[in-house]
Amino acid sequence: MADVILKNVWKKFGDFTAVRDMNLHIKDGEFMILLGPSGCGKTTTLRMIAGLEEPTEGTIQIGDKLVADPKNGVFVPPKDRDIAMVFQSYALYPHMTVYDNIAFPLKLRKVPKDEIDRRVREVAEMLGLSELLNRKPRELSGGQRQRVALGRAIVRKPQVFLMDEPLSNLDAKLRVKMRAELKKLQRQLGVTTIYVTHDQVEAMTMGDRIAVINQGQLQQVGTPDEVYDNPANTFVGGFIGSPPMNFMDATVTHDGFVDFGSFRLKLLPDQVEVLEEKGYLGKEVIFGIRPEDVYDAFFAQVKIPGENMARALVEIIENLGGEKIVHLSVEDVLFTGKFPAESKVEEGQEVDVVFDMRKAHVFDKGSGKAVF
Numbered sequence: 490m491a492d493v494i495l496k497n498v499w500k501k502f503g504d505f506t507a508v509r510d511m512n513l514h515i516k517d518g519e520f521m522i523l524l525g526p527s528g529c530g531k532t533t534t535l536r537m538i539a540g541l542e543e544p545t546e547g548t549i550q551i552g553d554k555l556v557a558d559p560k561n562g563v564f565v566p567p568k569d570r571d572i573a574m575v576f577q578s579y580a581l582y583p584h585m586t587v588y589d590n591i592a593f594p595l596k597l598r599k600v601p602k603d604e605i606d607r608r609v610r611e612v613a614e615m616l617g618l619s620e621l622l623n624r625k626p627r628e629l630s631g632g633q634r635q636r637v638a639l640g641r642a643i644v645r646k647p648q649v650f651l652m653d654e655p656l657s658n659l660d661a662k663l664r665v666k667m668r669a670e671l672k673k674l675q676r677q678l679g680v681t682t683i684y685v686t687h688d689q690v691e692a693m694t695m696g697d698r699i700a701v702i703n704q705g706q707l708q709q710v711g712t713p714d715e716v717y718d719n720p721a722n723t724f725v726g727g728f729i730g731s732p733p734m735n736f737m738d739a740t741v742t743h744d745g746f747v748d749f750g751s752f753r754l755k756l757l758p759d760q761v762e763v764l765e766e767k768g769y770l771g772k773e774v775i776f777g778i779r780p781e782d783v784y785d786a787f788f789a790q791v792k793i794p795g796e797n798m799a800r801a802l803v804e805i806i807e808n809l810g811g812e813k814i815v816h817l818s819v820e821d822v823l824f825t826g827k828f829p830a831e832s833k834v835e836e837g838q839e840v841d842v843v844f845d846m847r848k849a850h851v852f853d854k855g856s857g858k859a860v861f
């Protein structure tokens with residue numbers, strides 16, 4: 490088991506920079522998620538940790554061993570890094586049984602036969618594959634095959650697991666089940682795990698911490714609650730959460746409101762204080778609030794007309810059964826609210842909405858960085 494430390498890591502492919510000055514410290518035993526949109530550099534980062542790519546610049550450390558340091562000519566090949574990888578397209582050997590597929594990495598390392606047998610059976614038990622050891626991959630369901638691939642990775646007890654979207658080939662229901670199983674397994678084994686996904690729900694539910702990446706650049710690292718409640722910038726605010734955070738152009742007034750033109754909302758005293766301190770009074774900003782913090786006034790606890798309320802037109806309702814995603818407008822200002830199923834709103838009608846200003850965010854209009 491081991492910490493994994495990336496310091497000022499860059500990866501360039503010709504002129505193109507895939508990973509830009511990445512600094513990340515993954516702690517021993519931690520389940521770290523690399524989250525970001527397609528092409529942001531997640532797989533490239535993982536491949537550098539695995540030793541399948543060499544960084545252009547910077548250092549990578551696994552445990553107490555420096556595994557990549559191009560400036561000093563250090564590059565430890567994958568087989569000497571004591572890592573195990575599971576990829577999206579996990580290739581099992583089709584002609585081998587489940588038993589032999591799992592045993593394969595141990596055979597390769599010339600582990601004694603009875604030791605192999607003990608470990609294969611232990612892993613199979615853990616993954617619920619004990620009854621299937623004599624089957625061939627084609628005789629298994631997608632989820633079972635996925636578990637064999639996992640078994641093959643964990644049977645070696647490596648220092649670090651690297652997983653690249655390992656659940657993306659599974660159907661939605663199985664994915665939810667495997668998510669929980671994988672997380673439980675990781676807890677049991679306590680092996681440092683770096684898990685790549687572009688699925689924010691997967692990230693929120695599985696990770697001890699999440700590293701959010703965009704265009705090769707680390708945006709924020711934090712626990713699921715931290716990145717959800719205190720996004721560092723509009724990218725993180727918009728990427729995590731479904732439906733995404735509302736972003737609305739506004740001006741901060743000198744009397745402590747955010748003014749959207751067609752309506753305004755009163756900021757809390759400590760919010761005004763921060764904005765004043767940082768020179769935002771009278772300035773244009775981006776106001777952010779999550780849909781679940783926009784209430785149908787009927788269900789809101791604190792209603793203060795002229796301070797935290799607005800009368801909005803209901804444009805479209807997406808009924809999800811347990812709740813309603815309501816698309817609202819006040820003239821040309823658009824936002825969504827997540828209302829309870831009992832809400833009586835109807836399309837084309839007006840509704841009083843309440844903003845929970847304690848949950849409001851303000852971002853710099855130029856940089857997108859969070860003021861709070």
Ligand SMILES: Nc1ncnc2c1ncn2[C@@H]1O[C@H](COP(=O)(O)OP(=O)(O)OP(=O)(O)O)[C@@H](O)[C@H]1O
Pocket residue numbers: 502505507525526527528529530531532533534687
């Ligand atoms: N060998 C390569 N040569 C040139 N460009 C590459 C190479 N490998 C990756 N890239 C580019 O680097 C960027 C990051 O790729 P990467 O595979 O790391 O993205 P990703 O975050 O894993 O995306 P996805 O979610 O689609 O898997 C992409 O723009 C990709 O086209």
Ligand SMILES: [Mg+2]
Pocket residue numbers: 531532533653
């Ligand atoms: Mg990828």
